[in-house]
Amino acid sequence: MTTAALPARRPGFRAAARIFLEHRLAVGGAVLLLLFVAFCFLGPLVYHTEQVATNLAGADLPPGPGHPLGTDDVGYDELGRLMAGGRTSLEIGVAAALLATVFGTLWGAIAGYVGGFADAVMMRIVDTFLAIPTLFFLLILAAIFTPTVSLLIVVVSFGAWLSPARLVRGETLSLRTREYVQAVRMMGGGGRRAVLRHVLPNAVGTIVVNATFQVADAILLVASLSYLGLGIAPPHADWGNMLAGGADAVQNGYWWLILPPGFAIMLVVVAFNLLGDALRDALEVRLRRR
Amino acid sequence: MTGFLVRRAMQALVVVVLVAVLTFVLLQLLPGGPARAILGPKATALQIRTYLHDNGYDRPLPARFLAWAGRVLHGDLGYSYKLNQPVTEVIAEHLPKTILLMALSTAVALLVALPLGVYQARNRGRAGDHLATGVSFAFYAMPSFFLGEVLVLVFAVQLQWLPPVAPNGDSIGEILAQAPSLVLPVLTLALVTVASFSRYARSSVMENLSQDYVRTALAGGASGRQVLTRHVLRNSLVPIVTLLGLSLPSLFAGALITESVFNYPGMGFTFIQGAQVHDYPLLLGIGLVVAVATVAGSLLADLGYAVLDPRVKY
Numbered sequence: 001m002t003t004a005a006l007p008a009r010r011p012g013f014r015a016a017a018r019i020f021l022e023h024r025l026a027v028g029g030a031v032l033l034l035l036f037v038a039f040c041f042l043g044p045l046v047y048h049t050e051q052v053a054t055n056l057a058g059a060d061l062p063p064g065p066g067h068p069l070g071t072d073d074v075g076y077d078e079l080g081r082l083m084a085g086g087r088t089s090l091e092i093g094v095a096a097a098l099l100a101t102v103f104g105t106l107w108g109a110i111a112g113y114v115g116g117f118a119d120a121v122m123m124r125i126v127d128t129f130l131a132i133p134t135l136f137f138l139l140i141l142a143a144i145f146t147p148t149v150s151l152l153i154v155v156v157s158f159g160a161w162l163s164p165a166r167l168v169r170g171e172t173l174s175l176r177t178r179e180y181v182q183a184v185r186m187m188g189g190g191g192r193r194a195v196l197r198h199v200l201p202n203a204v205g206t207i208v209v210n211a212t213f214q215v216a217d218a219i220l221l222v223a224s225l226s227y228l229g230l231g232i233a234p235p236h237a238d239w240g241n242m243l244a245g246g247a248d249a250v251q252n253g254y255w256w257l258i259l260p261p262g263f264a265i266m267l268v269v270v271a272f273n274l275l276g277d278a279l280r281d282a283l284e285v286r287l288r289r290r
Numbered sequence: 291m292t293g294f295l296v297r298r299a300m301q302a303l304v305v306v307v308l309v310a311v312l313t314f315v316l317l318q319l320l321p322g323g324p325a326r327a328i329l330g331p332k333a334t335a336l337q338i339r340t341y342l343h344d345n346g347y348d349r350p351l352p353a354r355f356l357a358w359a360g361r362v363l364h365g366d367l368g369y370s371y372k373l374n375q376p377v378t379e380v381i382a383e384h385l386p387k388t389i390l391l392m393a394l395s396t397a398v399a400l401l402v403a404l405p406l407g408v409y410q411a412r413n414r415g416r417a418g419d420h421l422a423t424g425v426s427f428a429f430y431a432m433p434s435f436f437l438g439e440v441l442v443l444v445f446a447v448q449l450q451w452l453p454p455v456a457p458n459g460d461s462i463g464e465i466l467a468q469a470p471s472l473v474l475p476v477l478t479l480a481l482v483t484v485a486s487f488s489r490y491a492r493s494s495v496m497e498n499l500s501q502d503y504v505r506t507a508l509a510g511g512a513s514g515r516q517v518l519t520r521h522v523l524r525n526s527l528v529p530i531v532t533l534l535g536l537s538l539p540s541l542f543a544g545a546l547i548t549e550s551v552f553n554y555p556g557m558g559f560t561f562i563q564g565a566q567v568h569d570y571p572l573l574l575g576i577g578l579v580v581a582v583a584t585v586a587g588s589l590l591a592d593l594g595y596a597v598l599d600p601r602v603k604y
Contacts, residue, residue, distance in 0.1 A: 127301075128308035131588075132581045135543035136561065140573050143565040144320060220433055224543075227435045228550060228562055243435060250442045251454065258443060262436035269431040 026278025032271040036264075040086035049080025051237060063256050070256040073245055076237075082260050085237035089265070092153055092238075093219035100157035100218075101211040104164030109195050109203075111165070112172025123169065126162050134159035135224060142230040152231060156218050164210050171203040205283035212276035216269045223265050239265050295593065302589045309581045310362065313574050314355050320570050330371050367578065368571035372564065377575035380560060385579070386462055388556035391548070392541050394472070395479035396534070403484045404530075407491025408523070411499060422488070430485035434544050438478040438551035445474060456554035475552045479544050483537065490533050494526040501525075528599045535591020538584045 054074040063070040069078035111122040129137075141155045175181060176199060184194045200207075219239075225231035226240030234241060242261040249257040320326070325338040325347065333341075342348055349357075367377035406426075410419045429437070446454035456475045457468035465472070498504065499522055507517045546558030553559060557576055564572040 124304055124308060128305050128312065131305050131309060131539075131585045132312075132577065133539040133542045133584060135546060136577050136580055139561070139565050140316060140577055143568055143570070143573060144316070216431075223433055224435065224547060227433070228547070228565075230565055240433075243433075243439065250439050250447060253443070253447050255443060258436070258439050262433070262440065265433055265436065266428070266431045270427070273427075273431065 023278040023281065025274050029271040029274030029278070032267060033275065036086060036268055036271070037090065040083050040090060043083040044080065044087075047080060047083070049077040051076055051080055051084050051235065054235075060252070060254060060257075062254075069260055070254075072242070072257050073248065074234075076235075078256055078260060081237050081242060082239075082264060085239045085242050085261060086264060086268075088149065088232055088236065088238040089219050089222060089240070090268070092149060092156065092222045093215045093268075095153045096156040096160060096218040096222070097211050097214035099153060100160035100214055101164050101207060103157065104161035105168045105200065105203075105207055107161065108165040108168030108170075109172050109200055112169040113176055113191060113195050113199065115173075119169075123166075126165050129159070130162050134221070138221065138225060139228065139230055142225055147225070147231055147233075149232070149236075152222060152225070156221050156225075159221065160214050160218055164207060164214070167206050167210055168200075168203055171206055172199050175199045175202055205280075209276055209280045209283060212272055212279055216272035216276070219265065219268055219272075294596070298589060298592055302585050305585050306582055309578065309585070310359055311355070313578050313581075314358055317358075317570070317574055318351075362578070367575035370564070370569050370572040370575075372567050372569040373572065377571050380572060381557065381576060381579055383460075384555065384557040384560045387465060387554070388542075388545050388549070388558060390462055390465065391475060391479060391554060391556055392545050395476045395483065396541065398476060398480040399483035399487050400530075402480070403487035404491050404527075406484070406488045407526075408495050408518070410488070410492040411495035412518075414496060426485040426488050429481050432482070434478060434482045434547045435551050437481060438474070438548060441474050441478055442551075454552075456549070456552035458553075458555055475548050475554050478551065479541075479548045482544055483541065486537065486540075487530075487533065491526065491530065494529050495522060498522045498525045528595065531594045531598060532591045535587045535589075535594070538587035542580050542584070 054076070060071065060073055063078075067077050067079070069082065071077055072081065107122060107126075111119045138155050138159055141158065142152075145151055145155075147155065172195070176194070181194055181198050184198055185191075189197075222231055222238065223240030223243075226238045227244050229241075229244060232238040232241050239261040243258065245257070325341045326333065329337055329341055347354060365378050367381070369375075370377050370380055373380055406422055410422050413419050442454045445452045452473050453471045454474070455471060457465045457471040459465045459468070503521060504517055507521055508514070512520075542558070545556065546561060548554065549556045549559040550562045557580075561573065561576045563569075564576070
């Protein structure tokens with residue numbers, strides 16, 4: 001960025017920040033997220049628990065002294081597991097959303113900018129993936145390849161790159177006809193320069209807002225995969241696989257094994273959605289409310 | 291109109307062909323190759339070679355694709371060696387049960403979501419509207435497996451009003467006969483859907499309430515109730531048809547999770563069991579059927595929209 005561009009950007013940024021802060025729900029969402037990040041990443045530094053070796057003698061204990069949230073069916077401390085599981089869920093969710101957004105953005109920008117036959121082919125590919133219910137597709141992939149954390153990130157982003165691709169293509173279609181993009185081309189700037197320096201920066205609001213919603217969706221998807229036994233495998237914890245043994249816990253009325261991870265997923269998903277809503281208003285993105 | 295229909299149908303066809311190609315590619319990617327996937331891990335090298343030759347796997351890729359597609363078109367989706375049954379047969383057995391679950395819960399979701407949406411639209415910005423928005427947002431953010439388990443915890447374990455597991459039976463009749471066991475699975479799938487349906491109904495009704503014809507009807511002396519049922523509701527219902535078509539993928543996914551929470555003997559539960567034992571022919575077969583159903587659903591929704599609303603011109 002050139003120094004001349006800075007003063008022009010500042011007021012816009014400040015206005016966006018003000019609109020964001022005026023949104024009480026958004027601030028609530030952001031605070032909630034910060035609390036979760038602190039809980040999952042700093043919590044284990046303060047609250048030490050054994051999360052690898054099982055302790056069957058101390059299994060299924062109700063909440064009480066020593067175990068604020070009780071223990072699960074193999075004796076892991078539930079509160080400590082909630083921290084460890086949250087770390088996995090947040091890491092995978094954010095990483096998958098980032099990967100999907102970068103890939104989808106490039107795909108959509110290229111399709112929209114090049115146009116013609118390439119655009120038609122690229123968008124039919126997107127349509128095809130959209131036609132397949134994501135969960136079924138991801139489960140097939142998870143069954144073929146044994147899931148690890150990094151593989152799950154790739155697998156989840158496989159289902160998530162479609163909506164940024166469509167959105168960015170739409171934005172690119174309208175942006176590429178603008179005078180300043182035409183001017184770049186006229187002055188001899190190549191297609192790559194036009195897309196990377198002029199089209200994408202102007203679509204950044206749309207991209208960021210969509211990425212925020214993607215994180216929420218990715219966390220839900222990973223939790224579903226783990227719940228179904230095809231995601232993270234124990235002893236590695238994740239909010240989804242904490243609920244996987246839930247059926248037995250429910251029959252016995254062990255509520256402390258069901259409610260904490262479930263509400264954790266719910267609150268994080270709500271927080272990312274509130275954040276996305278507020279960012280959309282702040283960045284003045286015209287995106288349909290989902 | 292005819293031009294649009296033909297174009298739209300062609301588009302759907304292209305997507306179906308691409309889905310088939312994708313399924314075929316996945317079949318080639320399977321660990322150990324297609325023969326290993328179909329004959330199972332205990333097959334000998336000779337058996338595998340014979341299988342590969344007999345089924346033409348030593349031929350070039352495009353020829354193999356055409357042969358495979360030909361078999362699929364004749365209803366042969368392969369053989370599930372885990373269940374010892376043709377995949378087509380497995381699907382024919384379980385798909386109706388999944389459709390029953392989806393239909394019942396969609397009906398329940400519509401019965402709740404439409405009145406709720408109308409109520410919210412008429413009371414826009416008041417406490418009731420905010421409360422309904424908040425509650426449906428909570429259900430939207432709630433993973434369906436968590437919702438299912440909470441429902442079991444409350445209604446089956448604590449209150450003991452309803453059985454905690456889904457009905458079990460071979461035929462639709464047997465399943466319907468165990469109505470109390472159906473309540474919790476249907477409710478789980480319905481509640482997740484209500485969230486998106488009611489939000490849609492709310493904005494659709496709101497949009498129609500602000501139309502000129504509403505003012506005209508009211509000025510002409512029609513009662514508020516008449517205007518609502520005769521004019522607004524009818525016009526608001528049209529986009530719901532599209533919504534139904536478009537929600538098929540999430541409905542299938544929701545059914546899959548609900549079925550595995552309650553052990554409901556539908557296609558989703560079968561799919562999950564297949565995934566856990568790496569029954570690839572079954573997985574790919576079900577995947578293909580679900581994808582084609584989804585494409586057909588969105589095509590039908592578009593057509594239904596054009597038929598219901600004579601103003602729609604493409």
